[in-house]
Structures are given as C-alpha cells and as structure tokens.
Amino acid sequence: MLKNLEYLKSGNKKQRKAFKVINQLNIIEDLKIYSPILCGTIPLRIDTASSDLDIIMEVHDFSDFRNKINFLYGSCSQFKLKQKIIRSKSIVKANFIYDNFQFELFGQAQAVTQQYAYLHMVIEKYLLDTNPSWQCEIIALKEQGFKTEQAFCHMLELTGDPFEALIDYGQKEEII
Missing domain, CATH: 3.30.460.10 (Beta Polymerase, domain 2)
Structure with a gap:
C-alpha cells in the first residue's frame, strides 16, 4: 500500500x-x-x-x-x-x-526503504492497524505539540531519542 x-x-x-x-x-x-x-x-x-x-x-x-x-x-x-x-x-x-x-x-x-521516514511509517502503520483506537490519541497528542515519533513513543512508553527508540522498537518486535 x-x-x-x-x-x-x-x-x-x-x-x-x-x-x-x-x-x-x-x-x-x-x-x-x-x-x-x-x-x-x-x-x-x-x-x-x-x-x-x-x-x-x-x-x-x-x-x-x-x-x-x-x-x-x-x-x-x-x-x-x-x-x-x-x-x-x-x-x-x-x-x-x-x-x-x-x-x-x-x-x-x-x-x-532503509530511510528512517519510511521505517517509521511502516512501524506506525503496524501500530495503528494493531491498535485502531490510537489514531485519535495520536492526532490529539500531535495537536498538543508532539511530533509524530514522540507521540508513538509516548503511547508505547518508550524513552530516549524518539527517532531511534521507534526504530529499536520496530527491530525488536520484528516489524521492520
């Protein structure tokens, strides 16, 4: 898609x-x-x-x-x-x-397909497909000033650099 x-x-x-x-x-x-x-x-x-x-x-x-x-x-x-x-x-x-x-x-x-923007999108799509209710919550966080990666890390309770944390999560969970 x-x-x-x-x-x-x-x-x-x-x-x-x-x-x-x-x-x-x-x-x-x-x-x-x-x-x-x-x-x-x-x-x-x-x-x-x-x-x-x-x-x-x-x-x-x-x-x-x-x-x-x-x-x-x-x-x-x-x-x-x-x-x-x-x-x-x-x-x-x-x-x-x-x-x-x-x-x-x-x-x-x-x-x-190896760039962070693409990898983040693949991970985020997986998370949204798995947790459809997150869509509204992610949008609400973004409207509060969160960047996209920060919003997903917040939902996943990941700490550190959100760009790296999301990649690490995706690799650990074998999403990417």
Whole structure:
C-alpha cells in the first residue's frame, strides 16, 4: 500500500486532494529515478492541519538533484533548498508550498526503504492497524505539540531519542 499512491484516491478528503496535487506537479514521474515514496502522517490518516507531504528519495548525486529540484519547483511559493548532515549522512531537503500543501522533498544516499521516514511509517502503520483506537490519541497528542515519533513513543512508553527508540522498537518486535 505505502509504495503506490493509488490508495490515496479512495482515502479521506485530504488524501484525495494530496493525490490530485502530487499528480498535478508530476513529482513521482519527474523524480522517478530517485524512487520517491510519500511518507509521513497523511498516508496514515494521522495528519493535522499543519501536516506536510513528505516525499523521500534515494539520491547519490546531490548536485544534479539540487539542480533538478530547483528547476522543477524553484518557482513554487516559499521554496527553500538546503543540504546538511543528519545522523552522519548528507541530505538535501527542499520545502515549498503548492496548492495549499506544504511539500518536503528529502534526498539521501540510502535506499528509501532503509530511510528512517519510511521505517517509521511502516512501524506506525503496524501500530495503528494493531491498535485502531490510537489514531485519535495520536492526532490529539500531535495537536498538543508532539511530533509524530514522540507521540508513538509516548503511547508505547518508550524513552530516549524518539527517532531511534521507534526504530529499536520496530527491530525488536520484528516489524521492520
């Protein structure tokens, strides 16, 4: 389900709108050489009003990627492009607004199915499928200011860095 955006067409109102906007921009097709995957809260139906569309990609040539992103989306509202280091890995991140959606394009020299955003989403989907009542509780925590990973760690009573704790939990429980 998570790798193919078709599920968004029959989702809630925000998911259907996200599907339309992603297709209008032609992001998946234009960036297909980077294996783009939509991650985050919108695919899981735990989004809030401020949730963005996170698209992660496998990128090895950051210069070409930056140029392509700038060419394709540089004219979008509030466009920002930066390269930095996260967890000892170089990344390129672009943010912009299109048709009232905030986009975050994230490129890292790692297979998308091994990136934290994807792994977190797999774990979170498993937890929501296993505990359907958590959906409302996670949204409530997010509306109180919790980040998504923090909210799930709170529900699981996990401590420490929520990004690492969720990965450790997923590995221990053999979810990922």
